[in-house]
Amino acid sequence: MIELHELTKRYGDTLAVDGLSFQVPQGVVTGFLGPNGAGKSTTMRMILDLDRPTSGKVTIDGRRYGQLNEPLKYIGALLEAKAVHPGRTAYDHLLWLAQSNRIPRKRVDEVLALVGLSSVAKKRSRGFSLGMGQRLGIASALLGDPEILMFDEPVNGLDPEGILWIRNLMKGLASEGRTVFVSSHLMSEMALTADHLVVIGQGKLLADLSMADFIKQNSRSAVRIRTPHVEQLLTALHGAGLNAEARPDGSYEIEDGDLAHIGELAAAHGVTLHELSPQQASLEEAFMQMTADSVEYHAGNGEGRDAAGAWGAAWQPRDAAAADPAAGKEN
Amino acid sequence: MASFPAVLQSEWTKIRSVRSTVWTLALTFVITLGIGALLSLLTKNNFSEFAGAGDSPFDATGTAFSGILLGELAIIVFGVLAVGNEYSSGMIRVSLAAVPQRATLLLGKAAVLGALALVVALVTAFTTFFVGQSLLGGHSTTIGSPHVLRAVFGAALYLTMLCLFSAGVTAMLHNQTLALGVLVPFFFLLSPILSAVPKVKTLAHYFPDYAGSRMLLVYEQTDQPYGPWAGFAICLAWTAAAILGGILVLKKRDA
Numbered sequence: 221m222i223e224l225h226e227l228t229k230r231y232g233d234t235l236a237v238d239g240l241s242f243q244v245p246q247g248v249v250t251g252f253l254g255p256n257g258a259g260k261s262t263t264m265r266m267i268l269d270l271d272r273p274t275s276g277k278v279t280i281d282g283r284r285y286g287q288l289n290e291p292l293k294y295i296g297a298l299l300e301a302k303a304v305h306p307g308r309t310a311y312d313h314l315l316w317l318a319q320s321n322r323i324p325r326k327r328v329d330e331v332l333a334l335v336g337l338s339s340v341a342k343k344r345s346r347g348f349s350l351g352m353g354q355r356l357g358i359a360s361a362l363l364g365d366p367e368i369l370m371f372d373e374p375v376n377g378l379d380p381e382g383i384l385w386i387r388n389l390m391k392g393l394a395s396e397g398r399t400v401f402v403s404s405h406l407m408s409e410m411a412l413t414a415d416h417l418v419v420i421g422q423g424k425l426l427a428d429l430s431m432a433d434f435i436k437q438n439s440r441s442a443v444r445i446r447t448p449h450v451e452q453l454l455t456a457l458h459g460a461g462l463n464a465e466a467r468p469d470g471s472y473e474i475e476d477g478d479l480a481h482i483g484e485l486a487a488a489h490g491v492t493l494h495e496l497s498p499q500q501a502s503l504e505e506a507f508m509q510m511t512a513d514s515v516e517y518h519a520g521n522g523e524g525r526d527a528a529g530a531w532g533a534a535w536q537p538r539d540a541a542a543a544d545p546a547a548g549k550e551n
Numbered sequence: 552m553a554s555f556p557a558v559l560q561s562e563w564t565k566i567r568s569v570r571s572t573v574w575t576l577a578l579t580f581v582i583t584l585g586i587g588a589l590l591s592l593l594t595k596n597n598f599s600e601f602a603g604a605g606d607s608p609f610d611a612t613g614t615a616f617s618g619i620l621l622g623e624l625a626i627i628v629f630g631v632l633a634v635g636n637e638y639s640s641g642m643i644r645v646s647l648a649a650v651p652q653r654a655t656l657l658l659g660k661a662a663v664l665g666a667l668a669l670v671v672a673l674v675t676a677f678t679t680f681f682v683g684q685s686l687l688g689g690h691s692t693t694i695g696s697p698h699v700l701r702a703v704f705g706a707a708l709y710l711t712m713l714c715l716f717s718a719g720v721t722a723m724l725h726n727q728t729l730a731l732g733v734l735v736p737f738f739f740l741l742s743p744i745l746s747a748v749p750k751v752k753t754l755a756h757y758f759p760d761y762a763g764s765r766m767l768l769v770y771e772q773t774d775q776p777y778g779p780w781a782g783f784a785i786c787l788a789w790t791a792a793a794i795l796g797g798i799l800v801l802k803k804r805d806a
Contacts, residue, residue, distance in 0.1 A: 265644070265805070265806075268644075268647075268648045268651075269647075269651050270644050270647055270648065270805065270806040271805040271806070272805060285651055286651040286652065288651070290553065291648065291649070291651060292648075292649055297648055299644055299645075299648075300641055300644070302640070302641065303640060303641035303642050303644055303645050304640060304642060304645075305565075305569060305636050305637075305640045305642055306640065307569045307570055307571070308565075308568045308569055309568065312564060312565075312568035313568075315564050315568075316561045316562070316564040316565045316568070317561070317645065317649055319557060319560045319561040319564055320553065320557055320558055320560075320561035320646075320649040320650050321553070321557065321649055322554065322557050360645065
């Protein structure tokens with residue numbers, strides 16, 4: 221298990237990681253989510269003891285990374301796809317890595333087959349596509365048959381086939397009981413693979429909860445209506461125990477409303493509808509709303525915020541306290 | 552803890568699996584031998600012009616090793632690339648994730664690098680010596696003559712230490728382009744120029760290349776500040792300091 225305790229990294233005046241504490245649960249896929257520049261990669265480098273924390277600590281199975289005996293057998297990581305000497309063959313790259321941790325040579329052939337690179341094993345990696353480089357990086361992570369795997373933005377720049385492959389691979393690894401810790405800046409990607417979520421923004425913990433809880437708290441739906449007979453309709457809705465909220469563009473939204481039920485209600489009262497449409501806030505929007513305040517660079521016209529504003533300025537997570545444990549701690 | 556033999560085996564795989572190892576070491580051999588052979592031949596054919604003037608006796612060993620000043624460039628590049636390609640490719644992070652004991656990693660690399668450089672340097676030195684002597688004809692010396700065997704071994708040690716010194720400097724600078732940009736002008740411009748300037752040259756006489764090259768001298772020179780073994784010790788000290796500096800920088804820095 222990976223445990224972070226008050227992990228902090230400062231570069232000059234910038235706090236890249238700010239008092240981060242969480243545990244990566246065992247045997248599931250944990251998505252490590254945050255906008256670009258949130259401190260995800262720095263955190264992962266500190267887990268591997270590549271960058272030294274300014275304060276706080278991180279342990280793997282209770283020990284510092286540097287204290288692990290032959291660390292590739294505990295934790296395998298993919299940080300950058302192309303961290304390979306371009307003139308070395310895929311096979312030789314995996315071979316030196318295996319030898320350094322006394323992993324048998326036959327394991328090199330196994331992982332090459334596992335990621336589908338057997339046919340180019342003797343080719344120099346200079347000619348590899350991004351997808352092949354990513355597969356080679358994943359092969360080196362799997363080399364020591366570790367219980368914990370860590371991937372930094374593994375689907376970045378991959379074609380749909382590659383993305384699907386990585387998605388299935390991560391799910392497969394978790395189903396074997398392995399711990400998978402994977403970073404991404406795309407909520408939609410994580411919604412498909414992760415069982416647990418850790419969200420950070422500007423180096424701070426914003427959320428640490430199960431995917432199911434995140435969905436429950438954030439996937440709200442509403443029915444939007446537009447009518448020339450506002451008074452009549454509002455009375456009818458009120459009579460049926462429904463509450464409609466006015467929106468600036470003249471439409472109304474009924475939260476958790478049932479499309480058919482509202483349509484029938486309007487017909488029964490002889491109300492003309494110009495619009496009757498279902499509205500859904502996607503998880504992506506919920507995530508962007510959560511991190512909106514911590515995004516380092518907004519688009520000039522504030523589009524970054526607007527995208528989160530499908531629910532308008534009034535949008536709030538239903539259970540703000542649960543979704544944002546850091547907010548409670550800060551005062 | 553990572554096992555040292557495992558690190559050595561891993562570093563050996565790294566070094567033998569890139570082409571730059573082959574071409575830099577082959578160039579070391581070819582340049583040292585080629586220029587040495589050429590000058591030996593020219594010296595034999597024009598002996599009175601080449602060797603007449605000086606007050607010291609003709610150094611047949613030194614003539615055979617005329618190419619070493621250019622040959623050392625290739626082995627310096629070998630040392631720089633062996634360490635520097637880890638940084639240029641970002642592979643250093645993969646290496647450190649596999650072997651988090653940073654001193655062990657760099658010492659293992661230096662050991663493999665040094666051993667390979669020494670083997671190539673020994674082959675180069677002895678081949679160059681014997682080919683040079685055969686071309687010098689009547690003016691040649693023999694391996695059994697006083698100090699000659701020491702000078703031939705000295706040539707090999709000199710090349711090996713410069714290679715390791717360069718590797719250490721590259722680890723300190725953690726950038727191979729920068730390391731080449733510092734080392735090549737140092738060895739080919741700064742050091743030779745400074746050792747010719749009065750006053751400053753006392754300082755330049757303690758640079759690693761000048762000190763190390765004292766081991767190649769068969770005859771004592773009138774103005775030499777110290778003997779071959781002192782030169783060896785000074786060059787060794789520079790090499791050890793560079794590697795130690797490399798370890799300290801590697802340990803201290805975020806990778």
